[in-house]
Amino acid sequence: MPARADRPKMIFHVPFPLNPGATSASGIRPVMMRRAFEDLGYDVIEISGRHPQRRAQIREVKRRIASGLRVEFVYSEAATTPTGLGEPVTWQTSVTRDIAFLRFCRRHGVPVGLFYRDIYWRNDEYAQRVGQPYTSVLRWRYRADLRGYRTAVDRMYVPSMRMAEVMPYTDLAKCTALPPGAVIVETPAVEDPATMFYVGSLGHYYQLQEAVRAFEAVDGASFILCTNAAQWESEKSGYEHLLTGGATRVVHATGSELEPYYAVSALGCLFMAPIGYREFAAPLKLYEYLGHGRPIIATEGSLAAEFVVQNGIGWSVPYTAEALRDLLEELRRDPSIYREVAARAVAVRAEHTWKARAAQVADELAQAAPVA
Template identity: 60%
Template sequence: MSERPVMIYHVPFPLNPEATSASGIRPVKMRQAFGANGYEVLEVSGRHPERREQMRALRKRISSGLKVEFVYSEASTTPTGLGEKITPATSLARDVAFLRFCRRAGVPVGLFYRDIYWQFEEYAERVGQPYTTLLRWRYRADLRGYRTGVDTIYLPSMRMAEYLPPENQPQTLALPPGAERFDPPAPSSGISLFYVGGTGGYYRMQETVRGVELSPGARLTICTREGEWAESAPHYVDVLGGSTTIVHKSGADLEALYADAHIGVLLLEPLEYREFAAPMKLYEYLGHGKPIVATQGSLAGAFVEENGIGWSIPYGADELSALLSRLQAHPEELDAAQARVREVRQQHTWEARARQVAADLTER
C-alpha cells in the first residue's frame, strides 16, 4: 500500500501530452506537478465512458474509507460534457456531480476555471446563433453547479473574478500558469524580440511590428499557426519589413527560436479581455529567462512592472522604438532584466502552483 498522500486529479476531457495550446498544456503540467510533489494521483480523464467508470470506481473507494487529501479539477474551455461527440454515454451533469459527491464526503475540492471569453461580444460574433445562447446557458449552469460542488474556484488572475456571478466570487483565488525552466543562450549582437501565439482577433500587434521596423539593429520573430497567419497576413502588409520574420513551429522546435531572442513580446493592442487574462506565453518567456515587453494596463504589463522583469509601455510603435534604442545604447539595462527574470521564475514553477493548491485545500 502506498505511503504517499492521495489526491484525485479530474478533467472532463482526455489529457494530451503532445498538446501545443495553453488549454492543453496546462492540465498536463499540473498533473505532472502533483506527482512530482509526492502525491499518489488518482486520475479521472478521458471521454465520457472512461470518466464514468473511473468516477464510479472512486465513489466506491471513497465510500469504503479511502483517504483522499483533496480533489483538483480543471474545467474545459467548452461547457462541461460538450467538448466531445454526443453519444449515449454523454452526461452534462456527471462530472460536477462527482465533485459534489467528493465535497460532501469531506474531501476539499478545487477547480481551475480557465476562461470567461464566452461572455464577450467577440465570442458571440465568432460562434454565431443559436449556438451562443445554448453554450452560454451551459456555461452558467456549470458555474451554478460549482457553488455546491467546489470549495475553491481558481482563476488565472483575481481581476477575472468580477466577471463571475456574485454567488461564485467568494470562492475565488488566483492560480496563474507556471514556468518550466530552460536556459537557452541569447544572441551576442543586436537586439532580437520573439513572439509566439496568435496574430488575429484579440492578438493584434501591428504597432509592435512597426516599432521594430523603425529600430535599426532590432529584429522580430513571430511564431504563429500557418492557417491563422494566412488570415492575418493582409492586416500586416502595411507594416511588415525586412526586420520581421514569420515562422510556423511548435513544441521542441521553439527552443531554437528562444535561443535567438533577447526579449519576449506581449505588446498587443489593448482590449478589456487582456486586462485580466494571464497568458501562458508570459510564463514561457519567464521560464526561458527572457525579459518581457508588455502592454501598459494589461495584466501582463502589471506583472512585468511589479516583478521588474522587463518593460511595460503604451502600445505604440514610437514607444517601442524608443525603448529598443535605449536598450541598444545601454545594454546593461537588458542584462539586469535578464538576471531579474532568472531570480523571479523560481517562484512560478508548475510545482509551486501545485504546492499552493495543496496548501489552500488541506489547510482550510
C-alpha cells in the same frame, strides 16, 4: 508513476481527455498540472477521458472513497465548453455527472479545488461566432456550471482575481489566482537587447502591427514572429506592407523547434493591440518567456504588464511603434538596464513553475474545511 501505499493520494479530474501533445494553452495546462502533482510526491488518481471513460472511473473512485480510501484533495479543471458538452452527444452524455462527483467528494470530507479558465462566452464576439440558438443554450449551461460549483467546490482557481470579479454566481472569498506556470529552460544570454521573439496566434485577439513597425524602424534590430502557417496565410495581408527593413522574420515552429529562436532573442513579446479581455487574462506565453529567463515587453494596461512591472521582469509600454522603438534604442544605449532586468527574470522564475502552482493548491486545499 506506479501507485505506492506510502504516497499521499489526490484526485485529478478533468471532463475531457488529456492530450500530452497539446499545443494550445487550454490543452497544455492540465497536462502540466497533473505532472506537477506527481513531482510533488502525490499518487495521482486520474479521472479524464470521454463520457464512457469518466463514468466508469467516477463509479470506481466513489466506491473506493465510500469504502474508506483516504484522499488528500481533488483538483479539477473546467473545460472551455460547458461541462459534458465538449464531445459528441451519446446516450452516456451527462451535463451533471462531473460536478455531482465533485460534490460527492466534498460530502465525504475531501476538499475540492477547481480551475475555471475564462469567461469568453459572455462576450458579444462569442455570440456572433457561435450564432443562435446555440449561444443561448451554451450560455445557459455555462451559468449552470457556475451555480453548481457553489456547492461542489471549496476553492475556485482563476487566472486572475480581476476575472473573478466579473464572474456570475461566484463567491469572491472562495477564489484564488492560479496563473499558468513556467518550465525552466537554460538559455544563453543575448548581446543585442533589440531582438524580440513572439510565439502564439495572430488575428483579432493578437494584433502585432505596431511591434513590426517599431522593429522595422530600428537599424539592425530583429523581431522573430512565430505563428502557425495557416494563421499567417490568413493574416499576412495586414503585415506584408510593413515589412520594409528586413527586421521581421516570420517562422512556423512548435515545441523543441522554438529553442533556436529563444537562443537568439533577448526579449519576449506581449506587445500587442489592447483589448478588454487582456485586462484579466494571464497568458501562458508570459510564463514561457519567463521560464527561458527572457525579460518581457507587455502592452500598458494589461494584466501581463502589471505582473511584469511588479516583478521587475520587463517593461510596460503604450501600444505605439514610437514607444517601443524608444525603449529598444534606450536598451541599446545602456545595455546594463537590460542585463539587470534579465538577471531578475532568471531569479524570479523558480517562484512561478508548474510545481509551485501545484504546491499552492495542495497547501490551500489542506486548509479547506469541506462540508461533511
